[in-house]
Amino acid sequence: MLWVAIVGLVATAVAVALAGRRVLFLYRLATSGQPAPERIEYAKEHAGAEIKAQLVEVFGQRKLLKWTPSGTAHFFVMWAFFILLTVYIEAYGAVIQGAITGHSDFHIPLIGTWPVLGFLQDFIAVACLLGLVAFTAIRIKNSPKKLGRGSRFSGSHLGGAWLVLFMIFNIIWTLFLARGSAAANGTFPYDSGAFASLAIGRILPHSELLEQIALLLHIGLMLVFLVIVVNSKHLHIFTAPLNVLFSRRPDGMGPAQPMRSNGKVLDFEEADPEVEVFGRGKITDTSWKGFLDFYTCTECGRCQSQCPAWNTDKPLSPKMLILDQRDHAFAIAPYLLAGEKEKESFPEDVLALLDKPLVGEDGVIHPDVLWSCTNCGACVEQCPVDIEHIDHILDMRRYQVMIESSFPSEAGVMLKNLENKGNPWGMPEMKRAEWIEELDFEVPIIDSTMPEDVEYLFWVGCAGALEDRAKKTTKAVAELLHIAGVKFGVLGPMEACTGDPARRLGMEFLFNMLAQQNIETLNEAGVKKIVATCPHCFNTLANEYPQLGGTYEVVHHTQLLAHLVEEGRLTPITPIEEKITYHDPCFLGRHNKVYAQPRDIMAKVPGVQAQEMHRCKERGFCCGAGGARMWMEERIGKRINTERVDEALTTDPDTVSTACPFCLVMLGDAINEKKNAGQAKESLEVVDVAQLLIKSIKQG
Numbered sequence: 095m096l097w098v099a100i101v102g103l104v105a106t107a108v109a110v111a112l113a114g115r116r117v118l119f120l121y122r123l124a125t126s127g128q129p130a131p132e133r134i135e136y137a138k139e140h141a142g143a144e145i146k147a148q149l150v151e152v153f154g155q156r157k158l159l160k161w162t163p164s165g166t167a168h169f170f171v172m173w174a175f176f177i178l179l180t181v182y183i184e185a186y187g188a189v190i191q192g193a194i195t196g197h198s199d200f201h202i203p204l205i206g207t208w209p210v211l212g213f214l215q216d217f218i219a220v221a222c223l224l225g226l227v228a229f230t231a232i233r234i235k236n237s238p239k240k241l242g243r244g245s246r247f248s249g250s251h252l253g254g255a256w257l258v259l260f261m262i263f264n265i266i267w268t269l270f271l272a273r274g275s276a277a278a279n280g281t282f283p284y285d286s287g288a289f290a291s292l293a294i295g296r297i298l299p300h301s302e303l304l305e306q307i308a309l310l311l312h313i314g315l316m317l318v319f320l321v322i323v324v325n326s327k328h329l330h331i332f333t334a335p336l337n338v339l340f341s342r343r344p345d346g347m348g349p350a351q352p353m354r355s356n357g358k359v360l361d362f363e364e365a366d367p368e369v370e371v372f373g374r375g376k377i378t379d380t381s382w383k384g385f386l387d388f389y390t391c392t393e394c395g396r397c398q399s400q401c402p403a404w405n406t407d408k409p410l411s412p413k414m415l416i417l418d419q420r421d422h423a424f425a426i427a428p429y430l431l432a433g434e435k436e437k438e439s440f441p442e443d444v445l446a447l448l449d450k451p452l453v454g455e456d457g458v459i460h461p462d463v464l465w466s467c468t469n470c471g472a473c474v475e476q477c478p479v480d481i482e483h484i485d486h487i488l489d490m491r492r493y494q495v496m497i498e499s500s501f502p503s504e505a506g507v508m509l510k511n512l513e514n515k516g517n518p519w520g521m522p523e524m525k526r527a528e529w530i531e532e533l534d535f536e537v538p539i540i541d542s543t544m545p546e547d548v549e550y551l552f553w554v555g556c557a558g559a560l561e562d563r564a565k566k567t568t569k570a571v572a573e574l575l576h577i578a579g580v581k582f583g584v585l586g587p588m589e590a591c592t593g594d595p596a597r598r599l600g601m602e603f604l605f606n607m608l609a610q611q612n613i614e615t616l617n618e619a620g621v622k623k624i625v626a627t628c629p630h631c632f633n634t635l636a637n638e639y640p641q642l643g644g645t646y647e648v649v650h651h652t653q654l655l656a657h658l659v660e661e662g663r664l665t666p667i668t669p670i671e672e673k674i675t676y677h678d679p680c681f682l683g684r685h686n687k688v689y690a691q692p693r694d695i696m697a698k699v700p701g702v703q704a705q706e707m708h709r710c711k712e713r714g715f716c717c718g719a720g721g722a723r724m725w726m727e728e729r730i731g732k733r734i735n736t737e738r739v740d741e742a743l744t745t746d747p748d749t750v751s752t753a754c755p756f757c758l759v760m761l762g763d764a765i766n767e768k769k770n771a772g773q774a775k776e777s778l779e780v781v782d783v784a785q786l787l788i789k790s791i792k793q794g
Contacts (some may be wrong), residue, residue, distance in 0.1 A: 098306045102189045104311050109317035116324040119431070123423065124385035126378055126379045126430050130373060133205065133383050134338040143343050151338045157478040161396065162248075164232050167225035171262070171746035174222035175331065181215055181269060184283065185313055188276075197621055201283030209287025216273075220599075223266050224261055243404070246395030254326045255393070261319045268312035274298050275305035282585045307658035330390045332478040337390040339700065340383055344605045346482030347471040347685045349637035352603050353492060354381075360646070362603050373492030373600065376452055377423050378430065380489075380700035386768055387481045388420035397473035397483060402716040402738075403466040406730030409465035412473035412483040419486070421482040422447070422458045453490050462730060464490055465502055469721030470680040471597050475712055479662045487721075491600030503564035505599055508725035509734065512604060516590035517556040526559040527586035529568055535576050538583035544620045550582040550654075553620045553635060554630035556591050562756030563762055571651045574788055575625075578653075578663040582625070588615055592634040599722035606642070609634075625654050627784070629682035631719070645703075650682060652783055653755045656691035659698050659787070665788035669701030672748035674786070676712035677761060681753035690785045699790045705745040715741060719756035739764035743774060748779045758782060 127721055138143050150156045155172065158165035180202060187200035201207050224646035238245040242734035247255075263566035270290060276282040277295025279302060284292070298304070305482065325333055330337075342351075353360040355370040365372070371379050398404050404411050407579055426447050451457040453464055464487060473483040494500045530537045538548060552572065557564040575582050593608035600756060603768070616624075624646050626632040636648035658664045682688045689711045696702050709715040718734030742750050750761055761780045 095771060098310055099189050099243060102186070102310055102642050105314055105317055109320055112321050113324045113465045114621060116321075119427070120324075120329075120389060122431050123427050124389070125668070127385055128354070128381040130340075130354075130381040130383045131357045132354075133381075135202075136340055138345070140343060140636055144339055145674045147338050147341075147343065151478075151480065152335050155478070157476065157540045162226055166436050167219060167228035169231075170218065170221035171225040171229075174218045174225075174266075175719065177214055177218045178269070180211065181273075181315065182313075183308055185272065187311060189283070189313070202355060207285070209281045209284060209773050212284030212286070212288030212291070216288045219266055219269055220290055222262070226263055226266075229259055232615075243407070246399040247393070248395065248398070249411055249417070250393035250395060251327060251417075254328075257322065258319075258326065261315065261322060264315045265312065265319060266306060268315055271292050271298075272308040272312045273303065273306065275308045278457060278480055282306070284580065294607075306369065311370050312643050321708060326331050327391065327393045327663045329342050330392045330479055333390040334392075335388050338480045339387065341480035341482065344687075346485060348633060349641065350488055350597050351485055353489075354611040358634040358714060367497060372497050373602075374452060374486075374489035375427065375493040377458075379452075380419070380486075381491070382424075383482075384419075384486060384489075384527065385423065388423060388488070390414060390479045391416045391420065392479060393417065393479060394478065396476040396478065397481075400472040400476045400713065400720065402468060402470055402472065402734045403731075405715075406737050408462070408466040408736050409730070410463045415463060415483060415486060416481060419452075422452075423451070437636040453494055457488065461494075461500070463725065464494065466721050466730065467720055467721050468680070468716045468734065470716035471684040472680075472713075472716070475684050484510050488600060489599070492602055493600075493774045495600035496603060502726045503597065503721060506651060506724070508595060509599070509601055509604060512591055512593070512596055512608065516608070517560060518591065518595055519556070519560055521560050523587040525591075526554065527584070528588055529554075530572075530584070530586075532569060533572060537572060539586040540583045540619050540621075541586075541588065541618065544583065544622075546584045548581045550580060550623050551616070551619070552582045552584045553592075553624050553626040553628075553631055554584055554589060555626060555755065557759070559589070561755060563628075565760050567651075567758065567784055569754060570782065570784040570788040571625075571627055571655070574655060574658070574664060574784060574791070577733060577791065580658070585619075586614065592631045592639075593632045594630040597634075598640070598720065609639060609642050609644070613639055613642055616644060621646060623649075625651055625781075627651045627753075627755065629679045629686070629688075630721075630756065632687055633681045639666060648688075650688055650691075650753070652682070652695060653688060655787060656694045659695060664787065664791060666699045666787055668790045670699055670786060670790055671701040673703045673705055673746065674749045674751050675707055675745045675747040676710070676741065676754040676783075677707070677717065677743050677750060677757055678719050679752060679757050680716050682712065682753055692751075695787055696782050699786055702786070705747060707741050707745060709741060717752075717754075717757040717760040718759045724756055724760075731766065733765040735760040736767065739768060739774075743768070747788075748777065750778070751786060752780065752782050755782075 155165065155169045158168050183202055184200060191200040205211055236245045236247055238248040272280060273291035274294030275298055277292050278298040278300050323329060361369060374380060393413060395413050399414055401410060405678060425442060429437060429444050429448060453459045453461060457506045469484055471484060510520045513516050515521060516523060527539060554568055559570040590612055591608055592612060593605035597605035624635055626635060626648060629650060632648060632650045635646060676696065696704055715738050716734055717738055718728065752758055758780055764772055765778055765780060769776055
C-alpha cells in the first residue's frame, strides 16, 4: 500500500498546486479592478441576513428549485459534493492507514461505521447519477442546434459543460467501484446502510489490487476534476457562496447604486474625469465584485430565457454580457498582471486587445446590446448565483453618456427637457396642476410647508401630471383618497422629475441635480409620508433618495388603496362583469416585490374574473418602457409591448389592468395597433387598478 500512498499524495500535491496557482491568478485579476469596500462592510453589518442567504440561496437552492426538473437535479448534484466529502476523508484515510499499517479498513472516528452515513453517501451518489441523466436529457432537448435563440444554452460554452458532466459521471462510478471493492475485501466500514456499495461488493471479486487501483482512480479523477473546475465555468462551485455573500440584499434590484471611484461615492462637485473613474470604460473599471460575477456565471441561461430584449430578437443576452466581459478580461489578464518591464515585450495580439473599447461598434459590448436593456430585473431575479447584471449595464451606460456622449439621439431630447423643464416632455411646470381643475373637490397645493392635518404628499409624477392617459389614474387615486377621508396634498409646479430616466440612461450627474432639488423641496415642506402612482417614482423616492439624504415613508398607490379597502374605508359595490388580466409593472413587482396588493384590490371588486398571463409576478414580462427606453425608439426585432399584448390576448380579456403610467401607455399603444389590424376587440382597453376601483365605488 505504500506505493498507493506515494502516488496518491504526489498527485494531490500537484493538483492542489495547479488549482492554487489558478486561484491566485483569479484573485490577482479581480483585485486589479476597483475596490468595493461597501460590499464587505454590508456583509459585516448584516451578518444575520447573509447567513440566511447562504442557507436559502446556496444550500437551499431556492432560485434553482423554481425550475424543475433541472433545479431538482442540480439540488442533488450539489449536495453530492457536500456529502461525498466524507467519502474522500475515508479514501485518504484508507490510503494513509494502508501505507502505515498495511490495512485499509479506515473509518471516520465516532461516525465512520454508522449505517445512516453509509446510506446517505450511497443515496446521494445514486441521486447524483440520476441528476446527470436529467442534465443530459435537458441539454439534448434544449440544444442550440435545434432551438437556436430559443435555447437558454445559446452562446454558452457547451464543450466545457459536457466535459464536466462526463467527469462527474466518472467520479461517481469510480466511487462505487472503490467502495464495492472494499466491501468485497471486507475493509468497508459499513455492514449495512450503504445499499449500492454493498450490492456491488457482492458481485466483485476479492482483490486488494482492484481496491487499490479503484481507490487511486477515484482520487485521481477527483483531482483532475478539481483542476478542470477552477479553469472552467464550474468555478461557481467555489465562487457562488462568495458572490451570494457579497451581493446586495434582498437582491440586486430596487435602487441603482451610486457612482463610485476607487471605492468611494463620486462627488460631482470635485470629480475630475481625468482622474476619477466615471462608470465603466475599460475592464479595469470593474470592481472586484464585478469580476466575481464573471467568475460565478454558470452559463445556465436562465437570465437569457427571461430577458424581454432577447425574447424579442434584440442582441442583448444578459448571460453573454457577462461572458463577453469575462472572456475579454481573461484575454488581457497576462498584460494586466505583468510588471512594467514585462509589458514592454508583450505580443501584438494582446496589445491590440488592450485598445479594444469595452463598448463600441468594434468593442467588447456592442452599443445595441447596451441600449436594449429595460432594467426590468428579470435577469437578476432568475440568476441562481446573484449576478447583478443591471449594475454592469448602468456602469457602462454612465461612461458612454457622461464621458463619450454616446447614446441614442432621441434620449438627448429627454435629457435636455429634464434639465430645462424638469420633465421628460419639456412641458411648462405650471401644467403639472391642471388635472386638479377637473376634480369637484379641492386638492391642496403645498407651496411652503405641509399643513398639520395633511397626512400624505401625493407624488403625481411627470406622466401622472402631463400624459393624458396617466392623468386618468391620477384623478382616480385623488378621488379615492378623498372618498376614504385621507388628507393629502400635492407639490404642483414645485414637483420635478425624480430623475429616474436620467439615472437609468446613465446620466448620473443630472439625476443628482434633480434629486437634490426635490429632496430640498420635500425637506423644507416637512414631508414625512408620500404616496406615488408611478412605480419608477416610487422606487426612486423610497430606495434611491436615501442615498442623498432624503428618507421618507413611501407607498405605492395600490398598497395604500388595498389597505383602505381592507379597513372598509373604500367599499367597491357595483359589479364589473369583465375578464381582466393584470400586468405586473417591473419596478413595482420584481424591483419592489409588490405583487399582492393590486390583485387584492381586483379581488374585492364584484364580478371581476381575474385571469393571469403565463408570465406573471416574478416571471412577469416587461412593457418595454424601463431603463429610459420610454424615450428611445425600438428599432430592432419585435416591439416588447407588442409581445406583451400578444400574451395578454391569449387570455381573451375584456380589460388589461396595470399599476404604472408607463405600462398604461406602452400597452395601450400596442392594443391600439392590434385594434387597427383587426386583431383585438374594439372594446379592449388598458386601465389602472385604481380606475377599476373608482368605477365600482362611484357607480355604487
